[in-house]
Structures are given as C-alpha cells and as structure tokens.
Amino acid sequence: MSTASHEATDATARRGKAPAGERLADWADGRLGIYGLAKANMRKIFPDHWSFMLGEVSLYSFVIIILTGVYLTLFFHPSMQEVVYNGPYVPLQGIRMSEAFESTMHISFEVRGGLLIRQIHHWAALVFVAAMLVHMMRVFFTGAFRKPREVNWVFGFLLLVLGMFTGFTGYSLPDDLLSGTGVRFMEGAILSVPIVGTYLQMFLFGGEFPGHDFVSRFYTIHILLLPGIMAALLVGHLILVFYHKHTQWAGPGRTNKNVVGMPLLPVYMAKAGGFFFLVFGVIAACAAIATINPIWAFGPYRPDQVSTGAQPDWYMGFSEGLIRVMPGWEINLWGHTLQLGVFIPLIIFPLVLVTIAVWPFIEAWVTGDDREHHILDRPRNRPVRTGFGAAWISWYLILLVGGGNDLWATHFHLSINAITWTVRIGFFAIPALTFVITKRICLGLQRRDRDKVLHGRETGIIKRLPHGEFIEVHEPLPQDQMHTLTAHDQPEPLELGPDVDENGVRRKVDRKTKLRAKLSRSMYGEGAQIPKPTAAEHAEITSGHGHH
Amino acid sequence: MSNEDMSEENLPSEREHAHHGAVEPVGDPFADPGLPPHEPRRQDIDERTARRSERTVALLFTLSMIATVGFIASYVIFPIDKIVYIFPFGHVSALNFALGLTLGVALFAIGAGAVHWARTLMSDEEVPDDRHAIEASPEVREQVFADFRQGVKESQYGRRKLIRTTMMGALSLVPLSGVVLLRDLGPLPEKKLRTTAWRKGMKLINQNTDQPLRPEDIGVGSLTFAKPEGLSDDAENFQTVIAKAALMIVRLNPEDIKDKRELDWSHQGIVAYSKICTHVGCPISLYEQQTHHVLCPCHQSTFDLSDGGRVIFGPAGHALPQLRISVNAQGYLEALGDFEEPVGPSFWERG
Ligand code: HEM
Ligand code: FES
Numbered sequence: 001m002s003t004a005s006h007e008a009t010d011a012t013a014r015r016g017k018a019p020a021g022e023r024l025a026d027w028a029d030g031r032l033g034i035y036g037l038a039k040a041n042m043r044k045i046f047p048d049h050w051s052f053m054l055g056e057v058s059l060y061s062f063v064i065i066i067l068t069g070v071y072l073t074l075f076f077h078p079s080m081q082e083v084v085y086n087g088p089y090v091p092l093q094g095i096r097m098s099e100a101f102e103s104t105m106h107i108s109f110e111v112r113g114g115l116l117i118r119q120i121h122h123w124a125a126l127v128f129v130a131a132m133l134v135h136m137m138r139v140f141f142t143g144a145f146r147k148p149r150e151v152n153w154v155f156g157f158l159l160l161v162l163g164m165f166t167g168f169t170g171y172s173l174p175d176d177l178l179s180g181t182g183v184r185f186m187e188g189a190i191l192s193v194p195i196v197g198t199y200l201q202m203f204l205f206g207g208e209f210p211g212h213d214f215v216s217r218f219y220t221i222h223i224l225l226l227p228g229i230m231a232a233l234l235v236g237h238l239i240l241v242f243y244h245k246h247t248q249w250a251g252p253g254r255t256n257k258n259v260v261g262m263p264l265l266p267v268y269m270a271k272a273g274g275f276f277f278l279v280f281g282v283i284a285a286c287a288a289i290a291t292i293n294p295i296w297a298f299g300p301y302r303p304d305q306v307s308t309g310a311q312p313d314w315y316m317g318f319s320e321g322l323i324r325v326m327p328g329w330e331i332n333l334w335g336h337t338l339q340l341g342v343f344i345p346l347i348i349f350p351l352v353l354v355t356i357a358v359w360p361f362i363e364a365w366v367t368g369d370d371r372e373h374h375i376l377d378r379p380r381n382r383p384v385r386t387g388f389g390a391a392w393i394s395w396y397l398i399l400l401v402g403g404g405n406d407l408w409a410t411h412f413h414l415s416i417n418a419i420t421w422t423v424r425i426g427f428f429a430i431p432a433l434t435f436v437i438t439k440r441i442c443l444g445l446q447r448r449d450r451d452k453v454l455h456g457r458e459t460g461i462i463k464r465l466p467h468g469e470f471i472e473v474h475e476p477l478p479q480d481q482m483h484t485l486t487a488h489d490q491p492e493p494l495e496l497g498p499d500v501d502e503n504g505v506r507r508k509v510d511r512k513t514k515l516r517a518k519l520s521r522s523m524y525g526e527g528a529q530i531p532k533p534t535a536a537e538h539a540e541i542t543s544g545h546g547h548h
Numbered sequence: 549m550s551n552e553d554m555s556e557e558n559l560p561s562e563r564e565h566a567h568h569g570a571v572e573p574v575g576d577p578f579a580d581p582g583l584p585p586h587e588p589r590r591q592d593i594d595e596r597t598a599r600r601s602e603r604t605v606a607l608l609f610t611l612s613m614i615a616t617v618g619f620i621a622s623y624v625i626f627p628i629d630k631i632v633y634i635f636p637f638g639h640v641s642a643l644n645f646a647l648g649l650t651l652g653v654a655l656f657a658i659g660a661g662a663v664h665w666a667r668t669l670m671s672d673e674e675v676p677d678d679r680h681a682i683e684a685s686p687e688v689r690e691q692v693f694a695d696f697r698q699g700v701k702e703s704q705y706g707r708r709k710l711i712r713t714t715m716m717g718a719l720s721l722v723p724l725s726g727v728v729l730l731r732d733l734g735p736l737p738e739k740k741l742r743t744t745a746w747r748k749g750m751k752l753i754n755q756n757t758d759q760p761l762r763p764e765d766i767g768v769g770s771l772t773f774a775k776p777e778g779l780s781d782d783a784e785n786f787q788t789v790i791a792k793a794a795l796m797i798v799r800l801n802p803e804d805i806k807d808k809r810e811l812d813w814s815h816q817g818i819v820a821y822s823k824i825c826t827h828v829g830c831p832i833s834l835y836e837q838q839t840h841h842v843l844c845p846c847h848q849s850t851f852d853l854s855d856g857g858r859v860i861f862g863p864a865g866h867a868l869p870q871l872r873i874s875v876n877a878q879g880y881l882e883a884l885g886d887f888e889e890p891v892g893p894s895f896w897e898r899g
Contacts, residue, residue: 045677082782088629096781112628115644116651148682181830181846188828188893191741198737198895206734208741208788209829213734245679253583258676260583267670274662281656288648289637303791304755304773304823304831308845323863324847328827330865330894339894341865342828374679406848416848417861453578479581486578538577 046268047248047261051142054135055241056272058159060279061128062234068121069223075111077103078173078219080212089296097175097300100215104174104295119287125167126292127283129315132160136356140389143377144247145360147370152240155233157357162230164315169222171293171313175215178293180301181310183214185323192342210303250375250487252480259374311404319349321402325423352399356392359385366519367491380449381488383442384523390438391431398426439528446530449485452477453533454541476542486532493528494520586673601668608661615654622646737897742890744776744792746871751777752795752820752881760880761797766818769837772797773823776883792891794823794831795871797881800840800854807856813872815881820871821857822891825849827864829892842868865894 018026029035046052079099085092087102088109097105107114136156139145145153168186172179187209190201206213245259254260262268298307312320322345329340363385379386401408402423409416456474463473477485494517501507522528591598626643633639684692705712751760755773758781766772774795779786802817810819821842823831830846840854849862857868869891872884890898 045675082784082786110628112623112643113647115641116647119644119648184829185846191893191895194896196896198741198897201895202734202737202740203730204734209791210787244682245677252581253676255580257679259679260674260676262672262674267666267672270662270666270670274659274666277655277659277662279659281652281654281659283652284648284655285652288645288652289640291640301787303787303829304775304794306831306833306845308833310830310846320847323828326863328849328859328863328865332899335899336896337894337898338896339865341863342893372682406845479577479579480584482578483580487580533578535576535578542577 041242042265043263044242045245045259045261045263047246047254047259049249051138052246053275054131054138056275057131057279058128058135059234059238060276061124061131061283062230063276064124064280064283065121065128066227068117068124069227071117072107072121073223075103075107075114076100076173076219078216080175080210080215092296092299095300098215100173100175101295101300104176108296116284116287119290119292120283122171122292123283123286123290125170126313126315127279129160129163129167129313132156132163133315136160137389137393140356140359141377141379141386142247143373143382143385146373147364148244148372149240149247150360150364152237152244153360154357155237155240157353159230159233159237161353162226162233166222166226166230167313168316169218169226172218173215173222174293174295175301176293176295177298177301177305177307178295178310180210180303181306182312182316183301184209184303189323189342189346192339192346194336194338194343210301245374247374247376250378251484254375256372256374308406311407314400317403318352318396318399319345319403321399321405321423322348322352324405325399325402325420325427352395356389359388362519363523366494366516366523368494368516369491375487377488380442380445381490381529383439383446384528386442387435387439391435394434395427395431398423398430401426443527443530446532450530450533453482453485454538482538488532490529490532491524493517493523493525583674583676589668589672591668598669601664605661605665605669608657608664612654612657612661615650615657619647619650619654622650737895741892741895741898743886744891745779745789746776746793746795746883746886748883748885749876750883751876752797752873752883753777753779762879763816763818763875763881766797766799766881768799768801770798771833771835771842774820774881791829792824795820796823796832796835796842797821798835798840798853804840804854806854807858810854810856810870813870813884815873815875818873818881819853820873820881820883821851821853822869822871822887824892825864826859826866826868826891826893827862832868 025034077099081099082096083099083102085095085097085102085105087093087105089105092105104118107118109115139153139156168182172183187201187205190204191197193200201209204214204217205211206217246261248254248259248261251260299305311317323342326341326345329344331338331340377385379389402420405416405419405423408414408419456476459473459475461473462470464470496509496513496517497507499506591601622643626646628641628643630642631639632642632645634645637645700706752774753759753776754761754765755775760777761772761774774797775790776793776795779789779793783789797818797820800814800817800819802811802814805811805814805817805819813819825832825844825846827844827847827849830844832842832844832851834843834845835841835853836843839852841850841852841860843850844862844864847863849864850860851864851868852858852860853868857870859865859867869887869889871887873881874884876882
C-alpha cells in the first residue's frame with residue numbers, strides 16, 4: 001500500500017516538472033483519459049491508395065458546407081412575407097418578392113463576400129453529393145462493404161440520401177423562379193399519393209400551394225434537422241472506420257490479419273489535413289470563376305411564371321428523368337383518381353437508390369460467407385458484382401439523360417419524342433446490356449491476369465529461334481506480382497447435392513435454398529469466373545519449355 | 549437459415565484458403581514474399597534535395613500568407629458593384645473574383661505545402677499493424693449473456709406480467725401526443741383543391757396591363773395571360789390564389805375548334821384555359837399558333853387548345869380545364885362561373 005502511494009507521488013511529481021504542453025496534456029488525461037485514446041490512435045496505420053481519398057473529399061466538403069452555411073444564416077431571412085425590392089440590382093427594382101428572395105439578393109449584392117460564400121456553399125454541396133456517390137461506388141466495386149463493414153455501408157448510404165434531400169431543401173430556400181418550380185414539382189408528386197396525398201400536401205405547406213410556410217419549414221429541415229442527423233451518422237461512420245481499421249489492397253506482406261501503411265501522426269495527418277485545404281481551395285476558386293445559381297437572373301418565384309430549361313441540381317436529375325419519360329397514365333375509378341404517371345416515378349425514385357443499398361446483404365446471403373474481409377477485391381475478380389454496379393450506374397445515367405431531354409433535343413436537334421422513347425427502352429435495356437458487357441470485360445481481364453502469371457509479361461523483345469521462328473520474349477513475373485495476382489479467393493458455387501439421399505428418399509429442398517443455389521451459381525459457377533492458376537500449372541509450364 | 553439438407557463444406561465460407569501470410573509450402577511460386585524492403589527517396593539520402601523540399605514547402609506556406617493579405621486588400625479596395633471583364637470568364641464582379649481567387653490560393657497553398665512535406669520529408673516507410681477480430685471471444689460472449697439474464701431476472705420483468713403489459717401500453721401511447729400536436733401543421737384538404745377564385749360575372753384582367761380584357765384585345769396567334777377581377781398583385785394571398793386561377797386566352801377560328809363543348813364555352817373563337825399544367829402544376833408558357841398547341845416547359849406536356857385541351861404528348865394525365873367565358877354588357881370578357889373540374893395536378897379525391 002505504502003509503496004503504491006509512494007510510486008503515485010513519484011509519478012505526480014514527475015508530471016509536475018514537465019514542460020507546459022505536457023502539463024496541459026496531463027491535466028486533460030487526468031480528467032478525460034486522453035492517453036488511452038492517443039495510444040491506440042496516434043500512430044494508427046492507414047493504407048494509402050488514391051481511391052481512399054474519396055471519402056475524405058465528402059468529409060471535407062461537409063465541413064465546408066457547415067462553415068459557409070453558418071455564415072449564410074447570419075444574413076438570410078427565412079420568410080415568405082412579400083416585400084418590394086429596392087436594392088441595387090436595377091432589373092428587379094420595384095418587383096414584389098418574398099423576404100427570403102430579397103435577403104438572398106442582399107447577400108449577393110450588398111454583403112461583401114456574401115456572393116462568394118453563397119457560391120462556395122452551393123459548389124461544396126454539389127461536390128459533397130458527387131464525392132459521396134463516387135466513394136460509395138469505390139466501396140461497392142472493391143467489396144469494402146463486406147463483413148464487418150455492413151453497418152458502415154448503411155450509414156454511408158443514409159448519408160447519401162440525406163445529402164440529396166438537404167441539397168433539395170437548400171436550393172429551394174431563396175424562393176426563386178427556378179427552385180420554386182422544383183417545389184411545385186414536389187407538391188404535384190405528393191398530391192399523386194393515393195388516399196393521403198392531399199393531407200400530406202396541406203400539412204407540409206400549411207395550406208394550399210405555395211402558402212406562406214414552406215420556406216421557414218424547409219429552413220429548419222435544411223439547417224438543423226438533416227445536418228444534425230448527418231453529423232451524427234458521420235461521426236458514427238468515422239468511428240467505425242477507425243474501429244474496423246481501413247481495408248487494403250492485396251500485395252506482398254499485406255494479409256487479412258494486418259494493415260500496412262503509414263501512421264496517422266505524422267504522414268496521414270499531414271496528407272489528410274492538407275487535403276482539406278486543397279479541397280477548400282479548389283471549391284473557393286470555382287466559386288470565384290463559375291457562377292452558380294444566379295437567382296437574380298431567374299427572378300422571384302411566381303406560381304404562374306416559369307423559366308424554360310428548368311433543371312434541378314444534378315443529383316436530383318434522375319427523378320426528373322423518371323417523371324419526364326413516364327407515360328401519363330391516370331386511372332379514374334369510383335370517384336377517385338390514381339395518377340400513376342406521377343406516382344410510379346415517385347415509387348421508383350427510392351427504389352433506384354435502395355437497389356444498390358441492398359446488394360451487400362444479398363451477396364452475403366448468397367455466399368453464406370461469415371468471415372471478416374479486410375483485403376479489397378479487384379473489381380474484375382467479382383464479375384457479377386461489378387456488372388451489377390455498372391448496370392446501376394448506367395441506369396442512373398440514362399435517367400439523367402431523360403431529365404435533360406429538352407436540352408438534348410435543342411442541342412443535338414433531335415425530337416423529344418425520339419429521346420423519350422430511347423430513354424423508355426433504355427431504362428430496361430441499357431442496364432441489362434451494361435451488365436453483360438461489364439461481366440465479359442471482367443472475365444477477359446481475369447484471363448489476362450492468368451496468362452501473365454503463367455507465361456510472364458510481354459517484353460516487346462522479339463527473338464529469333466535457331467530454326468528461324470520469331471517469338472516474343474516473355475519475362476516471368478516477380479514473385480510479389482504473382483502473389484498479388486493470385487491472392488484472391490475463388491468461392492465455389494453452392495451445391496444442392498443429389499436429389500435423393502443415400503436411402504433413396506427424396507430430400508426436401510425449400511425454395512429459398514434453391515434460389516440461393518441458383519444465385520450462387522450465377523455468381524461463382526461456370527462462366528462467372530476464370531479459374532486462377534495453380535502452383536502445379538505454373539510448375540508445368542515453367543519447366544516444360546525453357547524459352548520463357 | 550436451415551441448411552441441414554446441404555453439406556456445409558460446400559459453402560464458400562468453409563473453404564478458407566490459407567493464402568495469407570507466408571505459411572505456404574516452400575517452393576510455392578505464389579507465396580507471399582513479405583513486405584518489400586523500404587526504398588529510400590532522394591530526400592532521405594541527399595540533404596541538398598531535402599533542403600530543396602523544405603524550401604518548396606516554405607514557399608507554398610509563404611504564398612498562402614501573401615494570398616491572405618491579398619484577400620483582405622481586395623475586400624477593402626474593390627467596391628461591391630464593380631464589374632470587370634476578365635478573359636475567358638466574361639463580365640464578373642471584381643470583388644467576388646478577387647476574394648475567391650485569393651482565398652482559393654491561400655487555402656490551396658497550405659494544402660499543397662502540407663502534402664508536399666508529407667510526401668518528400670516525412671518518413672514514407674510502410675509498417676504493418678495487427679488486426680484483431682471484431683467478434684468477442686466465446687468467454688466474453690457467455691459472460692455478457694449471463695450478465696444480461698441476471699439483470700433481467702433481478703428486474704423481475706419476466707415474472708411481473710402486469711407491469712410488463714402496462715409499461716408497454718404506456719410507452720406506446722405516449723408518442724401519440726406528439727403525433728396529435730402535428731395536426732395544426734395545416735388545414736384539412738376538404739374541397740379546397742376543387743375550386744378557384746373564378747366566379748360568375750368576374751372580368752378577365754390582363755396580367756400585363758392590369759386592365760379588363762375586351763374580345764378585340766385578343767389577337768390571333770398570341771397567348772394572353774389573365775387573372776380574376778379584384779385580385780391585386782399585392783394581396784396577402786396573391787401567390788396562392790394565382791397558383792390555381794392563372795388563365796391563358798387565345799383566339800381561334802371558330803371553325804378550327806374541334807370540340808363541341810369547347811366551342812360552346814368560347815366567345816367568338818376566344819377560349820380560356822387554365823394555365824396550370826395538369827401534370828405536376830408548372831405554368832404553361834409556350835404557344836404554337838399554327839397547330840394551336842401549348843407546351844409546358846417543365847416536362848414537355850403538349851395540349852391541343854383547338855380540341856378541348858387534350859393531351860397530345862408528354863406525361864400529363866388529362867386535358868387542361870377550360871373556363872366558360874362570355875362578354876358582359878359593357879363588352880368586357882367575363883367568366884360564366886368557376887372551372888367545372890379541379891385545375892392543376894391530379895389528386896386522389898379528384899375523381
Ligand atoms: C457524408 C458523407 C461521407 C463521408 C464524410 C464519408 C467519409 C468516409 C471516410 C473518410 C472514410 C475512410 C476513407 C475511405 O475509405 O474513403 C470512409 C469509409 C467508408 N465509407 Fe464513407 N463517407 C461518406 C459517405 C459514404 C457513403 C455514401 C457510403 C456508402 C453507402 C459509405 C461507405 C463507407 C464504408 C463502407 C467505409 C469503410 C471502407 C473501408 O474501410 O475500406 N460512406 N467514409
Ligand atoms: S408540369 Fe407540365 S409537363 Fe410536367
């Protein structure tokens with residue numbers, strides 16, 4: 001007991017004499033226990049690869065959005081009170097507009113730097129959603145969503161969806177002619193919901209469209225509700241990234257049981273910290289040279305006016321495509337109207353997003369794989385998954401084309417009708433086609449990898465053999481490359497076994513198992529992957545003919 | 549899931565290949581050779597190169613400081629309304645341009661400096677760190693379950709059914725108050741979407757001139773927009789009223805009108821239609837005088853004004869509602885009532 005307390009005093013004394021910085025750290029450690037955290041994380045290892053920066057870009061643009069957003073709240077008035085404009089922008093003088101629009105004009109024309117911050121905020125929002133989408137694709141195509149990271153996949157997906165809606169509520173706030181058209185679109189879509197549509201519409205707008213409430217309601221949703229949820233999800237997302245430790249690519253010395261890279265302090269901290277400034281700098285420069293959302297050119301919202309070529313921000317473009325190419329089906333029965341032409345797109349909209357979100361769970365169910373995966377898949381080694389992801393992207397893109405059908409028509413002198421029909425057919429055909437093509441490309445690449453491992457890499461040097469034949473000299477791959485190219489697992493498809501058991505009794509196989517076996521065969525069966533070379537094959541070839 | 553029927557070995561999960569780690573049999577050409585040795589960079593062995601990197605980083609940080617000074621100077625110097633021509637961006641606000649670029653450079657240079665520092669001077673030696681299974685060990689798992697069972701047992705939750713049921717009841721009822729509180733978010737729909745401001749005898753007011761329209765004001769081939777008499781632009785609820793009442797008027801040749809009811813509801817070939825698209829409610833704004841088609845710019849629904857406002861192209865689900873008009877004793881165009889059917893997008897109760 002006495003020795004223990006002695007030691008404690010000693011330690012305290014040692015701490016007492018330390019330099020100021022250390023004393024401050026000691027103070028914090030005594031209250032917050034920071035040394036435990038620092039021990040685990042300060043030299044935490046992060047693998048390096050360019051694609052791992054995409055998540056960082058999302059994170060940094062989120063921070064930029066928060067910083068600039070807070071600045072904007074200092075000047076923006078979320079009110080639909082009508083006022084007459086008498087600010088410095090001459091073309092709108094004397095025009096009636098909501099206070100929301102007027103205060104946005106004020107920010108743009110009277111607050112020094114206000115326009116810059118507004119434009120940074122909007123540019124960062126575009127980058128944010130784009131970076132999340134590309135980051136999600138990186139996670140998808142490399143299989144980084146597999147156990148133990150499924151929960152983080154869901155967090156990320158929710159961030160993407162919330163990010164889209166935060167963007168939508170955000171660009172509706174200035175109450176300009178362009179965004180008001182988007183709000184009207186949303187109102188019409190809500191009205192198409194059977195049974196409760198009109199109630200939802202009245203409750204959201206506080207009465208008939210546009211009413212006097214939606215700007216202030218969207219404001220709360222945009223600056224508090226959604227960002228709050230997103231901040232919580234983001235923190236959870238990052239904690240899980242730390243906890244799981246980052247995935248890495250296969251390579252010499254990199255196994256499923258280790259993580260190879262450079263430590264957080266100093267390298268990763270400098271690179272990641274520096275990267276924040278790079279992203280911020282680029283977005284600030286964009287805001288300086290490229291005008292975004294010039295609300296003064298659109299004018300204030302009037303429900304009886306519209307600007308031609310109205311387009312939402314890009315991430316909402318696919319919903320625009322859905323609603324444009326859908327035939328105008330409307331059913332009138334028993335005194336009720338079902339506006340399928342709007343309601344079906346409204347249903348497909350979340351379905352498009354959810355399709356990609358559920359894939360990891362379907363894949364896990366089909367493979368029945370319960371191991372932890374920390375080594376990333378090369379997309380070519382999982383042709384069905386890669387094909388599916390590519391098909392999804394093509395689906396998204398074809399809808400985006402549909403969303404701009406008028407722009408395509410005027411720019412390329414095509415008829416809107418032709419574009420609409422192309423998109424309608426493409427909606428079904430293009431994803432299927434993309435799937436098949438992508439899968440083929442993957443198999444081709446697998447075959448090339450196999451050849452490289454077995455026959456070495458082409459050197460471009462032509463040699464003439466004694467009997468006159470010309471051959472290209474192949475150089476055997478170094479061992480680290482051979483290892484990297486063969487490090488992936490090749491799962492066997494699930495077999496159901498014989499229909500009858502050893503006693504001749506028919507076994508009962510339920511439908512779910514049958515489906516699972518079928519999917520498994522399509523993912524890992526014949527024609528879904530090229531068998532990777534074995535050591536025996538390699539030995540046979542290398543010893544067989546000496547000229548390699 | 550039950551898979552008694554199939555042998556577990558066939559599941560991919562059971563085929564754990566020992567590819568990882570250098571545990572392959574000797575002579576395996578694909579065996580993991582382990583981490584390659586670290587290759588030093590120029591900066592690691594040549595102090596002069598390292599010093600050059602140092603200067604580059606310092607230069608970038610200095611550039612950032614200069615840019616920040618430039619930012620503050622621009623803020624003070626450029627008047628907010630100064631427009632300048634800068635190739636290739638065109639006419640831009642001098643203040644916005646200067647602030648954005650100086651801020652951009654100030655931030656970017658910090659980032660570039662930090663990244664250059666990390667890449668050229670900080671150790672680039674890759675080191676391995678162990679991973680540990682996320683799953684707890686079986687002992688921990690057992691302990692947790694035992695603790696949980698013990699806790700539940702001590703609460704007597706399982707035994708005291710009465711407490712359990714009433715507590716569930718209370719907890720599921722209490723959020724109802726929150727739901728009830730949302731009731732006043734808005735009024736009930738009732739018949740609100742069925743009617744507009746138009747009434748019998750109301751004059752059609754030209755949106756541009758604010759004057760009542762006479763038949764002779766409506767020329768062939770032009771689209772005229774009208775609002776109901778008595779609706780002033782600065783009325784409190786102007787936006788909400790015009791969102792349903794907006795009207796477009798065209799003059800057709802009476803013999804061009806294909807629809808009988810349309811002809812009845814017109815006045816000397818002048819027809820009045822709702823301006824609000826029946827798709828999702830954009831205002832229609834384009835008129836093609838040869839074909840008498842109007843086009844909604846939002847999703848290109850096209851309506852034939854000479855044929856009862858029928859949809860001829862696009863995603864709209866039904867024809868544009870027509871307003872019955874006539875001329876009053878003073879020779880002004882007037883409405884003969886409200887629209888017969890709801891205007892704008894469809895809704896469940898529309899029927
Ligand atoms: C606010 C938006 C987001 C931010 C700020 C963010 C940030 C990050 C960061 C910094 C990482 C580590 C670096 C990396 O792997 O790129 C990461 C990893 C991850 N993210 Fe995100 N992310 C966001 C959205 C998403 C989305 C939309 C998804 C997918 C639906 C997603 C799924 C994941 C997963 C599964 C990981 C772990 C991947 C691994 O360790 O290899 N994240 N995220
Ligand atoms: S709102 Fe007119 S076509 Fe969609």
